[in-house]
Amino acid sequence: xxxxxxxxxxxxVVVLAASPILAAEKAAKGKKPGRDASALRGEYAIMASxxxxxxxxxxxxxxxxxxxxxxxxxxxxxxxxxxxALREAYKKAREAKDEDAAKKAxxxxxxxEEGRSKIETDTMAAILAxxxxxxxxxxxGFRVYRTLMGRYKRTDLAEEQQxxxxxxxxxxxxxxxxxxxxxxxxxxxxxxxxxxxxxxIEENVLTAAQRETLQKKPEPKPKPDKKPAKEKAAK
Numbered sequence: 001x002x003x004x005x006x007x008x009x010x011x012x013v014v015v016l017a018a019s020p021i022l023a024a025e026k027a028a029k030g031k032k033p034g035r036d037a038s039a040l041r042g043e044y045a046i047m048a049s050x051x052x053x054x055x056x057x058x059x060x061x062x063x064x065x066x067x068x069x070x071x072x073x074x075x076x077x078x079x080x081x082x083x084x085a086l087r088e089a090y091k092k093a094r095e096a097k098d099e100d101a102a103k104k105a106x107x108x109x110x111x112x113e114e115g116r117s118k119i120e121t122d123t124m125a126a127i128l129a130x131x132x133x134x135x136x137x138x139x140x141g142f143r144v145y146r147t148l149m150g151r152y153k154r155t156d157l158a159e160e161q162q163x164x165x166x167x168x169x170x171x172x173x174x175x176x177x178x179x180x181x182x183x184x185x186x187x188x189x190x191x192x193x194x195x196x197x198x199x200x201i202e203e204n205v206l207t208a209a210q211r212e213t214l215q216k217k218p219e220p221k222p223k224p225d226k227k228p229a230k231e232k233a234a235k
Contacts, residue, residue: 040065044127050142051135061130068123075116083112140177141170148201154218155210164205172197 040048040058044065048058086109093102128136145166149157157165176197178190202211 047139051131051139057130061127064127064130068127071119071123075119079112083109137173140173144173144176145169155206155213161205165201168197168201
């Protein structure tokens, strides 16, 4: 009888010990293979939504974004230390008032950074190439609209006003693209177009009260209480 009891007790111990292992194996079998996190986050997720990209376009965009990230990473691995060393050399040359050494460090750093700038330009061009001409125009219009909404957020715009501003932004997007141009004349024209757009909005879309709000300086944010925690507790 005692032998039977000991056998049953031993079997129970084995079952209890094996339960977590069996549960873990079951969970592992039931777990679906992990999927790489989508690259379409932040600005690119907004692009996909605002431009109403197709599934194929989303896949293409994700591939271009990943290629951009990889290119940026490769540049940093190859040149990050060099760039840091040149910045430090430039700083020391300035402190020592060695103009020749400072100029050389600055020029070398500029030449190095041009490689990264080209990566930024080329990979962004590849990303935008995923969009149709209509989608590109829509994206540019949205970017202009978003900037304007940042400017007028204090005026408590009505939904109808926001729609009007969005339409005006879409119409002016092409003229404002020159703001990012390297050509001085193109930038000047774009600045004039930007000024005209804001003037149109403020004269024809905003109310007198909203214009007055816009002219007022925003109230400064209250400074955080920096008193020590012990002092606060004492009060």
